[in-house]
Amino acid sequence: PFEGQCQHMVRGKKRCRRAAEAGVSVCEVHSERELKRQKVIREERRAASLKSMGKPQKADGARIAEMLRGAAPSLTAVEDGLVADPEAGAIFEHLCGDAKAVWQQSKRAWHEPQIETLAAHIRALPHITPGTNLVELGAGKGLLGCIAGRLCGCNVALLDRREVSGEIIDGAVRIQADLEDCRLDDLAGGGACVVLAKHFCGGATDLALRRIQETEQVRAAVVAPCCHPKMTYDQYCGKEYLEAAGFAAGDFPALLTLIEMSRTRTLRRHDLSAGFAKKISGLAAFSQEELFALGRLARRVLEEGRLRFLRGTWPSARLINYAPHSVTPDNLFLMAERPGAPAPPPQPAVRLKGMYRLAGEGSGATGVLLHLSSQPLSDLPVRVVEHLLEMRDRDPSAGIAVAWVADVRLHRPVVDGASTELVVVQGDPVALLPRLRTDPFLERIVDKAFPFTGSAPSLLEALERHVAVEGGTRIIGYPKALEAEAVAALHARPHLLDAVHPTKFATAVTVVEWRVDMADDVEYLCAAVPVSFWDPRKWPSLGAAPPSDDRGAARFKEVFSRCPKAFPEGCRRVGIVASAPDSLAPVVALLGAEAVPLTVTLGAGGVAWTVSADAAPVDCLLVHLDEQRDDILKVLCTAPAALAGAHSKFLCTIKLCPNARSFNPAALKHAHAKIASDLCDHVADLQVLHLLCDRENERMLGGVLRRRAPGSAGPVPPALRYGDVHSDHTH
Numbered sequence: 001p002f003e004g005q006c007q008h009m010v011r012g013k014k015r016c017r018r019a020a021e022a023g024v025s026v027c028e029v030h031s032e033r034e035l036k037r038q039k040v041i042r043e044e045r046r047a048a049s050l051k052s053m054g055k056p057q058k059a060d061g062a063r064i065a066e067m068l069r070g071a072a073p074s075l076t077a078v079e080d081g082l083v084a085d086p087e088a089g090a091i092f093e094h095l096c097g098d099a100k101a102v103w104q105q106s107k108r109a110w111h112e113p114q115i116e117t118l119a120a121h122i123r124a125l126p127h128i129t130p131g132t133n134l135v136e137l138g139a140g141k142g143l144l145g146c147i148a149g150r151l152c153g154c155n156v157a158l159l160d161r162r163e164v165s166g167e168i169i170d171g172a173v174r175i176q177a178d179l180e181d182c183r184l185d186d187l188a189g190g191g192a193c194v195v196l197a198k199h200f201c202g203g204a205t206d207l208a209l210r211r212i213q214e215t216e217q218v219r220a221a222v223v224a225p226c227c228h229p230k231m232t233y234d235q236y237c238g239k240e241y242l243e244a245a246g247f248a249a250g251d252f253p254a255l256l257t258l259i260e261m262s263r264t265r266t267l268r269r270h271d272l273s274a275g276f277a278k279k280i281s282g283l284a285a286f287s288q289e290e291l292f293a294l295g296r297l298a299r300r301v302l303e304e305g306r307l308r309f310l311r312g313t314w315p316s317a318r319l320i321n322y323a324p325h326s327v328t329p330d331n332l333f334l335m336a337e338r339p340g341a342p343a344p345p346p347q348p349a350v351r352l353k354g355m356y357r358l359a360g361e362g363s364g365a366t367g368v369l370l371h372l373s374s375q376p377l378s379d380l381p382v383r384v385v386e387h388l389l390e391m392r393d394r395d396p397s398a399g400i401a402v403a404w405v406a407d408v409r410l411h412r413p414v415v416d417g418a419s420t421e422l423v424v425v426q427g428d429p430v431a432l433l434p435r436l437r438t439d440p441f442l443e444r445i446v447d448k449a450f451p452f453t454g455s456a457p458s459l460l461e462a463l464e465r466h467v468a469v470e471g472g473t474r475i476i477g478y479p480k481a482l483e484a485e486a487v488a489a490l491h492a493r494p495h496l497l498d499a500v501h502p503t504k505f506a507t508a509v510t511v512v513e514w515r516v517d518m519a520d521d522v523e524y525l526c527a528a529v530p531v532s533f534w535d536p537r538k539w540p541s542l543g544a545a546p547p548s549d550d551r552g553a554a555r556f557k558e559v560f561s562r563c564p565k566a567f568p569e570g571c572r573r574v575g576i577v578a579s580a581p582d583s584l585a586p587v588v589a590l591l592g593a594e595a596v597p598l599t600v601t602l603g604a605g606g607v608a609w610t611v612s613a614d615a616a617p618v619d620c621l622l623v624h625l626d627e628q629r630d631d632i633l634k635v636l637c638t639a640p641a642a643l644a645g646a647h648s649k650f651l652c653t654i655k656l657c658p659n660a661r662s663f664n665p666a667a668l669k670h671a672h673a674k675i676a677s678d679l680c681d682h683v684a685d686l687q688v689l690h691l692l693c694d695r696e697n698e699r700m701l702g703g704v705l706r707r708r709a710p711g712s713a714g715p716v717p718p719a720l721r722y723g724d725v726h727s728d729h730t731h
Contacts (some may be wrong), residue, residue, distance in 0.1 A: 006030055059254035061282035065290075068297045071245045075304050078332065081320035084113070084356040084402035084426065085120040086392060091147045092116075093393035095170060109385035110327055111143075113356075113404050117322040118198055118222060119148045121335060125194065127219040128152045133193040135159065137179060137208055137223075138200045146170040148196065157187050179207055184215040192219050199226035199330065203235025209306060209334070210237060213313050224322065224333035228302060229256045238305015245301070254280050255298040262295025263329045296325075303332050310336055324354055326407035326421070353523070354514070356402045356426055365455065367401070367426035368433060369512055369525065371448035371478065380445060381405045381421045383692055387441065388425060390562060399431030408514065429453060429527065433534050441558055441692040450478055450510045451534065452525035459524055460489045462511050466528035467496045471506030473528075476536050478512045486511060508536050550583045552624045552653060555693045557587055559651060559700060563689070575618035575643065577635065579626045587622070600635055602627060607634050609642035617643050621705065623652035633675065637682045640705040650683075652701040668697075675701070682706065 006016035008030035018027035028034065092112055122128060130153035136145030139158035149156035149172065156172035163176060175187060184195065195218055200208060205225040212221045233239070233252040247255070257279045266288070277283050283291065303319055310317040317336035325331055355365045372380055388403035406424045425432055429451035436442055436449065456462035463486055467473045477483035490497040512525040574593045576584050581597045588595040596618055599610035621639060625632055632654050639650065656671035657664065672688060679686060687702040694700065 058279060058281045059251055061254075061280045061286065064251060064254050064258070064280065065286070065294055067246055067251075068294055068301060071301055071304075072297060074245075075300060076307060076319060078300075079318055079320045080353070081117065081121060081322050082324070082354075082356040083117045083120040083322075084358050085116045085123075085151075086358075086396065086401065088116045088119040088147055088151055089389065089393045090396070091150050092143070093390070095143065095146060095150075107382075108389055109382040109403075109405060112389055113327055113402060114198065114224075114323050115144050115147060116402070117356075118144060118196070118224065118333065119151050121320070121322070121333075122148045122194070122196060122222055123152050125220050125222075125337065127192070127194055127337065128154065131155065133157065133188040133191055135184060135187045135193050135195050137195065137197040138204060139174075140164060142170075142172055142174070144196065144198045146172055154194075157189075159187060179204065179211065184211050185217040188217055190217070192217050194218070194220045194222070196222040198224045200224065201227035202230030203232060206231065206235050206237040206306065209310055212336075213310070218338065220335075220337045222333060222335050224330070225303065225306070226330045228299060228330075229260045231256070236302070236305065237309045238302065238307075241305035241308045242301075247301075255302065258291070258295040258298040259302075260295070262292045262299070296329075299330075299332075303334070307334060310334060314338060324404060324406060326405050353521075354406070355424075356404075358401050358426075365426075366429060366453045367424060367451070368429055368436060369406075369450040369452065369478070370423040370425060370436070370442075370446050371450070372423065372445050373447045378696060379690070380692075380696075381423050383690060384423050384442070384445065387562065387692055388423070391435075391439075398435055399427045400425055400435075401427040408512075429529070430533070433529075440554075441561075444554070445692060448478070450476065450512050450525070451527045451529055452510065452512065453527040455514065455523045455525050457521075457523060459486060459511065460492065462524040462526040463490060463496065463509070464493065466507075466509045466526055467499055468507040468509075468528065469495060469499045472501045472504050473499050473507045473509055474502060474505040474531075474536065475500060476508055476510045478510075482511060482513060506531055508534060510536075550580075551693060552578075552580075553583050553587050555653060555691055555698075555700060556584065556622060556624075556651060557590065558691045558693050559689065559702070560587070560590060562691075563702075571619045573618045573620075575621040575648075576624075577621065578624040584622055584624060593619070600625075602631050602634070607638045609638065611642055618648055621648055621650040621652075623650065625653075628658050629654055629656065629671070629675075633678045636679060636701070636705075640682055643705070648705045650701075650703060650705055654699055654701055655697050656699055657697055679703075 004019050004022070006018045006020045006027035006029075007025045008016045008027070010016055016027060016030055018029060020027050024031075089112060092115065122134075132152065132154045134145055134149055134152075134154045134156045136142065136148075136156065136158050139145055139160045140162075141164055142156075142158040145156045145158050148154065150170065156170075158172050158174045159177060159179065159182065160174075161176065161178040164174075175182075184193065187193070195208070195212055197205070197208060200223060205223060208221075208223055212218050212223075233249050236242075236252070239249075242252070257276050261276055286294070307317055307319050314336040316339070317334060320333055320335055321331055322333050323331040357365075370384065372384060382405060385403045385405055388400055391398045392400035392403070403423060403425045406422050408422055425436070433449070433451060436446070454465075456465060459482070463475070467475075467490070475483050475486045477486055487497070487500065490500065507528050508531055509528050510526060514523045514525050515521070571591055571593050573596055574588045574591065575596045575598050576588070577598050577600050578584050581595075585595055598621075601608040601610070621643065623632065623635060623639075625635070627635075632652060636650065636652060640648075654675075656675075657667045675688070676686060682705065683703040684706050685703050689700040689702060690698075691700055
């Protein structure tokens with residue numbers, strides 16, 4: 001600094017250039033007195049700005065909870081509308097099987113059951129006839145609209161304000177525009193139409209309901225709201241109901257905060273003291289389950305306001321549950337028909353709460369519950385459901401009606417206060433048990449199976465129905481403590497107690513405690529199965545892999561089985577780069593191809609390939625090395641040049657985060673981005689698959705090897721085709 005320059009550092013980065021008076025280190029602008037005066041002025045301006053903006057104050061958590069509980073008795077009953085439609089599932093597989101994987105397909109376990117149910121309800125509308133105009137709002141890639149259109153033989157228009165890549169057209173008309181700038185009658189071509197929307201985010205649902213009421217051509221509507229925390233009080237169409245229920249405009253952010261809390265899997269202490277506590281006070285006084293219940297009640301109250309707004313002109317409007325809470329927390333949709341429409345056909349009642357019924361059939365409350373050998377917060381149940389849905393959609397004879405992940409909240413859990421995820425496979429247990437047992441991939445991960453053919457309100461009633469006096473009976477309970485409770489309950493029925501034996505039995509009785517979606521009442525799923533058909537003593541062996549089967553080979557076999565297009569037709573030569581090449585020889589034999597062993601040396605100088613003259617090129621390349629992730633990526637980057645092939649397909653096993661000690665979705669997402677970036681010049685059509693045989697940290701890479709022309713600019717890193725980080729249940 002020059003002599004006499006101000007010594008004040010502006011924003012802590014650079015020195016003030018003004019001159020200071022003699023004997024003073026700072027200029028007049030940066031004197032202590034002036035700095036204090038400027039600070040007071042800024043604080044006054046900020047206070048005035050906040051006052052004019054009407055900054056919301058913290059809501060009292062106890063008061064909000066009391067008001068929500070007071071509004072609960074007057075809420076309209078929600079219809080139970082869980083429907084499984086295998087025909088819609090087959091269309092889902094047909095539309096997505098040959099196309100690049102869409103977002104809904106990459107999270108198939110969550111989206112396909114939702115789409116099936118909505119499509120089944122659309123199909124049951126009295127206004128739906130061949131040639132009807134369907135208009136899907138916020139269509140995205142258009143999967144729901146295309147499935148409903150093909151299922152019902154309707155014309156489909158897809159509206160979305162975004163430019164969509166990888167879209168599914170299937171004869172539909174795509175319109176890129178904002179709903180605010182559109183008229184629904186124009187979208188339908190001037191004729192009568194049915195409007196549908198799945199997960200229409202935030203205030204877009206309220207705008208859609210207003211447009212539906214204003215448009216004479218709309219005959220019916222099916223709208224599933226989503227993302228409530230994104231909407232504002234000005235957008236919300238149910239303000240009249242909220243005000244009548246005692247809620248003020250200042251309480252609206254608190255309701256949205258409670259909804260956001262109910263969407264999380266677990267609440268940390270920090271969330272209650274710093275995160276969500278910024279908008280609601282007194283959260284520490286509530287338990288986690290109470291906060292979840294309040295959040296779901298807040299969502300229900302907001303949907304009640306929308307329902308009553310819609311009923312102002314369409315009295316037939318209904319609120320219907322279309323998915324279990326474990327599939328999506330936003331599991332309600334609004335359905336309405338214009339006044340004067342014929343009444344919809346009556347639907348069969350669902351005998352068991354939380355279970356799907358089959359479209360056009362009875363309740364469908366039969367099936368098998370699968371308990372997996374997985375860690376807490378694992379996404380293995382989701383992967384199992386995806387595999388089961390693939391089986392059903394590709395082979396109707398599999399006997400699977402629907403599969404989904406159930407978050408069963410036990411009164412007597414194995415770990416106190418914890419919830420347990422079970423895979424529910426609905427269908428005929430007689431057909432399901434042999435099929436599930438012989439599946440080569442499920443046998444590695446399923447450690448218990450519980451068939452059920454009905455339910456009972458009490459444990460004793462379930463036992464009275466199924467315990468066989470002749471031949472002996474063994475009781476199989478879940479959780480395990482339920483078996484001791486069952487024996488204690490049978491002391492009131494001595495003749496049945498005498499028939500129970502742990503080893504000498506001809507009938508196995510399964511009893512599972514069933515309480516889903518925060519329900520207060522408990523039911524017991526139960527069944528009696530002859531031991532000649534199903535012996536529970538043999539099922540624990542399912543959790544252990546056959547000792548003769550190499551896990552690496554099993555991973556490749558799964559790709560060939562579940563992704564038949566992973567390899568080109570007419571594949572004759574398969575290159576193998578593996579720590580133990582002989583382990584993959586049986587895999588190549590399944591393809592009927594010739595195995596070509598290749599040697600790769602990893603060292604400080606890089607990657608050295610040893611390829612004989614008759615080895616290259618190969619049609620496909622399998623890579624299975626016990627190396628770190630970055631070394632494996634180097635092998636893939638050098639493979640195109642070493643094999644002298646520009647179009648060879650490849651499969652490679654890899655660990656995303658080699659040093660990770662726990663399941664970290666953020667780290668996995670970062671690893672995905674690094675893989676796409678490192679391979680963008682050398683691999684086309686990159687896929688990242690998470691298989692049933694994979695552990696949480698393991699993936700299977702697939703794609704096509706390519707050689708970039710010398711001097712050409714590098715392409716944009718390819719988008720990953722399978723978004724496989726199942727870190728939340730947001731949608």
